[in-house]
Amino acid sequence: MAVYTGPACRRCRALGVKLFLKGEKCFTDKCAFERRPYPPGKTRNYRKKLSSYAEHLMEKQKAKTAYGVLERQFRRYFKEAKGQKGETGANLVILLERRLDNVVYRSGFASSRKEARRLVSHGHIRVNGKKVNISSYLVKKGDVISVSEKMKGKEEFKNMFEENAKRMASSWINVDLDNVSATFVDIPTRDDIQPPFNENAIVELYSK
Numbered sequence: 385m386a387v388y389t390g391p392a393c394r395r396c397r398a399l400g401v402k403l404f405l406k407g408e409k410c411f412t413d414k415c416a417f418e419r420r421p422y423p424p425g426k427t428r429n430y431r432k433k434l435s436s437y438a439e440h441l442m443e444k445q446k447a448k449t450a451y452g453v454l455e456r457q458f459r460r461y462f463k464e465a466k467g468q469k470g471e472t473g474a475n476l477v478i479l480l481e482r483r484l485d486n487v488v489y490r491s492g493f494a495s496s497r498k499e500a501r502r503l504v505s506h507g508h509i510r511v512n513g514k515k516v517n518i519s520s521y522l523v524k525k526g527d528v529i530s531v532s533e534k535m536k537g538k539e540e541f542k543n544m545f546e547e548n549a550k551r552m553a554s555s556w557i558n559v560d561l562d563n564v565s566a567t568f569v570d571i572p573t574r575d576d577i578q579p580p581f582n583e584n585a586i587v588e589l590y591s592k
Contacts, residue, residue, distance in 0.1 A: 392498075393417060394424045395449050399442060401580045403450045407495030411551070440589035446581035451480045452497050457520065462590055473583035474574035481577055484509065484529075485519040491529055491557055491566035492549030508532045523568045530565040 392405035393416035402417045404410045413419075423432075434442065448458050465475035480486065485500040488509055494500035501519045503509055509516060510530045511523070523529070535541050542564060549559045549566075556572040559565075 391416075397422065397424050399446050399449065401446055403446070403580055405449070405496060405498065407499055410496075437589075437592075440585045443581045443583075443585040444589055447476075447480070447579070447583070447586060450497070450580055451483065451486060452501060452519075453480070459590075462586070471574070473587045476586065477574055477577055477579050477583050478572060479522070480579075481572055482522045482524075483519065484511070484516060484521040484523055487523045487529055487557065487566075487568060490552055490554050491559055492545050492547075492552055493529070493531060493566075495544065495548060503531070503535075508535050525568060525570055527568045528565055529568065530563070536564050 396403050396405060396417040397420060400421075400423070402410065402415070406415075409415060410417075444458070448454070453461070461479050462472070462476055465479055466472045468475045481490075485497055485504050488494055488500040488503060489497045493509070494503055504519045505517055507515055507517050508531050510532065511521070512528050513530070515532075531541075545564060546561055549561060553559070554572070555576055556568065556570050558567045558569045560567070
């Protein structure tokens with residue numbers, strides 16, 4: 385499946401869930417999903433009844449869209465989650481949460497995961513002091529995430545970081561506002577995370 389390049393807000397409306405794809409805009413009254421919480425091109429409050437398979441497929445689409453992962457990579461995550469101890473669905477959610485672009489977003493360095501991926505790919509992110517430009521890099525317990533000196537020197541970035549860090553505080557990430565850094569203090573559990581999708585439906589979909 386190719387990368388979706390259309391309006392991000394249409395994806396939230398089509399999937400029926402707010403995925404915070406537009407960053408700052410999603411927290412304002414300009415959010416398209418809040419103003420029109422029904423599928424694009426449909427009349428108000430209209431949402432077609434889905435089959436069981438379609439419902440399971442939609443949950444997968446929600447996960448892929450939220451974390452910005454394509455099908456081939458998503459299948460790899462599922463295969464890895466299935467091979468780990470514990471519940472496959474919970475393992476899948478935790479793997480997605482450990483992606484570097486997601487941790488950058490959760491830490492407040494970016495207002496959306498898309499913006500976080502841009503920071504990573506442009507070489508602005510440091511993990512334990514070393515530049516990492518791979519968005520799918522899996523962050524480990526104790527890793528310290530920071531930004532380049534160039535980004536630290538931007539007053540606008542620091543103000544955005546402080547605002548985002550307060551808004552998106554996570555128990556498994558310790559943010560240091562003074563040093564513009566964040567420590568991944570522990571691997572989160574499934575109960576710590578509130579994903580906008582049903583991971584068990586995804587497990588059932590791949591098990592068919």
